[in-house]
Amino acid sequence: MSTGARPGGTSTARRSDGADPRRWKALTVCLVAGFMTLLDVSIVNVALPSIRAGLHAPQSDLQWVVSGYALTFGLVLVPAGRFGDMRGRRNAFVFGVALFTLASAAAGVAQNSTWLVVARLVQGVAGGVINPQVSGLIQQLFRGAERGRAFGLLGATIGISTAIGPLLGGLLIHLGGGQEGWRLVFYVNVPIGILAVVLAYRYIPHRTREERRRESMDPVGVLLLAAGVVLVLLPLVEGQEWQGGGKWLPPAAGVVVIAAFAGWEHLYGRRRDPVVNLSLFSRRSYALGALIAALYFAGFTAIFFVLTLYLQDGLHYSALAAGLASTPFAAGSAATSVLGGPVVTRFGRPLVVLGLVLVSVGLAATELAVRLVPGPQVAWAIAVPLLVAGLGSGLVISPNQTLTLSEVPVAEAGTAGGVLQTGQRIGTAVGIAGIGSVFFAGVASSHGDYALAFRHALLVTIGFVLVALAVALADVAADRRARRNRAAAR
Incomplete structure (x- = not known):
């Protein structure tokens, strides 16, 4: 075992298998920062009424508070991943967290909606810098079964952050009040970001000058x-604000x-x-895994978008009550994400198939529950179906991420993670635009029947999940054919 120490006394001694002893602490820092950036995708949805009241914001600016973040987030994922691969992931990660923290503070003190929109655009850029470094660092620091466990924790982070966003947002607004509570949604990132920067320098390994690649960007x-x-x-992110076929x-x-x-x-x-090695897509595990992720995120993230609209606008739930309604999904996703990551190397893509089946069944049961109990008690009626869907979701996100990146060389891990997440962001935008359009059209055509509109939107969501299931089944079938061919060739 080699020995050594960093300034400040933190040992950098590696084990005999070459694993960095700080890897789990480094992963914790990465997951906290990743949770913070992904939480901001969904937490703002329940804050929009508070922002409208506090800043007298027009609807067009409110749309950009949500969509601007998604747009700039998706824009920088791939080049940021490429930069981390070439020049070192720690510095890129720290820069992204510092920028995100400053942008969050700026959003919290915004005096008008234009100021808030600009801060959200910068937040999105910072989030896009951070996230490919997280998946790249997992590829860099972990091997074998440990990598599956690490990706399981990342998948849990993705699933929980998206599902719990409305709940946490509702709680913060409840604490801060209807006029100013939305500021807490952004202020909460500041102490977390400062701590993450300090701990990143302590625990995330840096790349030496000799290890940095000198290729062009x-x-x-x-x-x-x-x-x-x-x-x-x-x-897509403009949604209802951009009318017409153009x-x-x-x-x-x-x-x-x-x-x-x-x-x-x-x-x-x-x-x-x-910047993107197209040979990545010659690997079936990567190509089909990225497609599954894009399709699943098209349905997965739109669930909470239309559910929040249904409960707040249709049934006049408070922000906190609307957030609580999504808790069963978050709880189920958390439980199976942690379990799914470590066992995916044993079961492979069939585990993802099982997850997609559970999500489909859970969402179908949710549609039935809303059909039977469309009134104020609907949150109780959909609790168990959403729990089933959440259990399935945990078996989709983290196992699929592990399988998709399993054959990617470590030198391209950041770029590959950036491409994967760009597909997820595009899928999210397509899903919210398409499913949101069905929801709003349903409200308009039914003269305000939010329950009917929500059920129609759920059917489209289920459609996305079923297409993802078909792709996963095709991958399983191709894998079995490949195994039979290898056995026959012996």
């Missing part, structure tokens, strides 16, 4: 990808730009290291 590839992502996401021209142009990006990466890859 592939600026043309970065710009093409950024333009493509913006064109695809912009009309809103679908940018996504079509975005697909063309992304195709040009793929062509550029192919040519650039002949001479130098591209």
Whole structure:
């Protein structure tokens, strides 16, 4: 075993198997920061009425408080992952956390809605810098079964942060009051961010100058990808604010730009290291896993969006009561995420199939519960179905993430994680836009029947989950064929 010490007395001695002794503490710091950034995707939804009251914000600015974060978050994921792969993940992580903390403080003291929107855009950039470093560091610091356990904890973090956001947001608004409570939603990030920066320098290993790669950042590839992502996401995150058929021209142009990006990466890859190595998608585990993630996130995150609207706008629940309604999903997801990560290496993609089946059954039961109990007691009626869906979700997110990144070289872990999460962000935007449109159209056509609109939105959500299930089943079938072919070749 080699020995050594960092300034300040923290040992950097590695075990005989090469594992960094600080890896679990480093992971804890990463997960706390990742939880903070992903929480801000959903926590703001229940704060919108408080923001409207406190800042007299127009609906267009409220839309950008939510969508601007998602847009800039998705925009920087891949280049930030690339930068971390090349120049070291600790510095990129610390920069992202520091920027996120400052942006959160700025959002908390916002004096008007324009100020708040700008702060949210910066928050999104910071979140996009942080998250690919987390998955990259897991690839870097963990091996074998430990990596599955680490990804299980990451999956639990993703699932819980998204599901518990409305509850925590409702609690903070309840404590702070209807006019100013929304500020606590942002202030809560500040002490967490400061602590994360301090602990990151202590526990996350840094890359020596000799270990840093000197390749170009592939600026043309970065710009093409950024333009493509913006064109695809912009009309989706604008949602109901962008009316008319013209809103679908940018996504079509975005697909063309992304195709040009793929062509550029192919040519650039002949001479130098591209920002996205397209050979990643030649690995079936990565290609199908990324598709499953995008499809699942299209349905998964939209659940809480339409559920919050149904409970707050349709049934006049308080922000806290609406948040409490999502707790069963969060509890179920937490339980199985921690369990699913370590055992996925034993069961493989069939574990994800089981999770998707449970989610589908749970959401179908939720639709039935709302049909039977559409009134104020609906939160109790949907508690058990949402618990079942949450148990399934925990068997989807973390196991799928582990399988998707399992064959990715460590040197490309940040970029691969960035591409995976970009797909998730696009899936989220597509889901919220599509499912949200069905919900709002249902409210309008039924003259305010929120229960009916919510049920229609749930059916679309189930559709996304079933398509993800079909992809997972195709992967299982392909894996079995490959095993039979290998056995026959012996």
